[in-house]
Amino acid sequence: MATRRNVLAVVALALATVVSGAAPAVAGADTDTLRAAARGSGVRIGTAVDMSALASDADYRAIVASQFDSVTAENVMKWEAIEPERGRYDWAAADRLVDFARANGQVVRGHTLVWHNQNPAWLTEDAFTPAELRQILRDHIKTQVRHFKGRVYQWDVVNEVFNDDGTLRDTIWLRALGPGYIADAFRWAHEADPKAKLYLNDYNNEGVNAKSDAYYALAKQLRSQGVPIHGYGMQGHLGVQYGFPGTVFDNVRRFDALGVQTAFTEVDVRMILPVDPTKEQAQAYGFSTLLQACLLARHCVSYTVWGFTDRYSWVPGVFEGQGSATPYTESLQPKPAYQAIRNTFLLAR
Ligand code: G3I
Numbered sequence: 001m002a003t004r005r006n007v008l009a010v011v012a013l014a015l016a017t018v019v020s021g022a023a024p025a026v027a028g029a030d031t032d033t034l035r036a037a038a039r040g041s042g043v044r045i046g047t048a049v050d051m052s053a054l055a056s057d058a059d060y061r062a063i064v065a066s067q068f069d070s071v072t073a074e075n076v077m078k079w080e081a082i083e084p085e086r087g088r089y090d091w092a093a094a095d096r097l098v099d100f101a102r103a104n105g106q107v108v109r110g111h112t113l114v115w116h117n118q119n120p121a122w123l124t125e126d127a128f129t130p131a132e133l134r135q136i137l138r139d140h141i142k143t144q145v146r147h148f149k150g151r152v153y154q155w156d157v158v159n160e161v162f163n164d165d166g167t168l169r170d171t172i173w174l175r176a177l178g179p180g181y182i183a184d185a186f187r188w189a190h191e192a193d194p195k196a197k198l199y200l201n202d203y204n205n206e207g208v209n210a211k212s213d214a215y216y217a218l219a220k221q222l223r224s225q226g227v228p229i230h231g232y233g234m235q236g237h238l239g240v241q242y243g244f245p246g247t248v249f250d251n252v253r254r255f256d257a258l259g260v261q262t263a264f265t266e267v268d269v270r271m272i273l274p275v276d277p278t279k280e281q282a283q284a285y286g287f288s289t290l291l292q293a294c295l296l297a298r299h300c301v302s303y304t305v306w307g308f309t310d311r312y313s314w315v316p317g318v319f320e321g322q323g324s325a326t327p328y329t330e331s332l333q334p335k336p337a338y339q340a341i342r343n344t345f346l347l348a349r
Helices: 002-020 034-038 051-056 058-067 092-103 121-125 130-147 172-177 180-192 210-224 248-258 277-296 336-347
Strands: 044-049 070-073 107-114 154-159 197-202 231-234 237-239 261-272 300-305
Touching (some): 034 058, 034 336, 070 092, 107 261, 154 180, 172 180, 197 210, 277 300, 277 336
Parallel strands (some): 154 197, 197 231
16 A cells, blocks of 8 residues: 555654644645544554543543544443443443444444453352353354444454463463364354454553463464454553563564554553653654554554543543553643644655
8 A cells, every 4th residue: 555655654753743743744735633644654543532631621632533533442342331230231332432433433442341340249259160151152242243243343252361471370261271262252243243353452461472472372372273363452551661562563563464453552652740841852753653663564553642632631640650551631632642633644655
């Protein structure tokens, strides 16, 4: 695709331009929004959506609708929200997001079917036999994917299944069912919606390291066994104070070679407060460097920020003294990071 070839030629320019905030000139193009800037790039620009904010904050709602062409539920598609009691499903909030997306011409990434976190108490506190757990997992995946069939185009089927050292995470699923639960989860999701693209998803797996090596090996193995795995998601939770991984494109490229799609699924770049212009420039670089890797890749299909405004970001609640992790301030003003994302897309045209 011509757009992707152009990226190679402009990476050096992009590094200078994206962080300076100057918009590159694009003749005759509507480039006012991220969504418009991304058009034709082959990469969708997404955001996580906080459903309480979507209901109560009209300014928030307007930005979700205008700036993004993909949405992910920040919480309402997780197990504790979807199946709060065994066999009783609550689709209301998730359906509202899917309806909102349809009304605004957006696609929906589904997050997430199998995770060790945000599970309902009935699942984690009751003692089930392995056979019962297998049945529970199968029912949950099949019911949820079937409910959204044709309306959710990608699913994070398994989320965060590896530790940073590349060993499998100790979860109720691994303990009861062994590592085969991963292949089963993909098979069940595929049976429920054969057209949905099915993803592995994790954090600290953006560059080449022990964790991404483990994912690469798993993806290769599952593909060779005919397991329907289509994508590799890199969350992209970065921090200015840590610097940025230098091997992101190398990593993305090896999944390209496997024929596996990639996506950046939860990008944010936090910093130690207070904010200053140098940290904001570094943050802009962090956002754009992941996007450049995506644009350079053959099969990287989407780039999603994990919330677009500090008004509702999860970061300060979890990392004490840190914040300002998103492309918009609390008062919904775009930061240099916003301009960097937009300019990186524009330079790829
Ligand atoms: O639902 C309860 C609500 O009833 C209660 O009144 C309220 C009081 O604090 O808490 C609500 O639950 C919160 C939930 O978000 C829904 O808003 C939890 O306390 C809070 O811990 C939870 O945080 C979410 C976090 O996942 C939990 O692990 C964040 O919003 C969400 O951004 C975050 O997202 C994860 C991705 O799913 C996976 N990758 C990492 C990423 C960041 O942690």
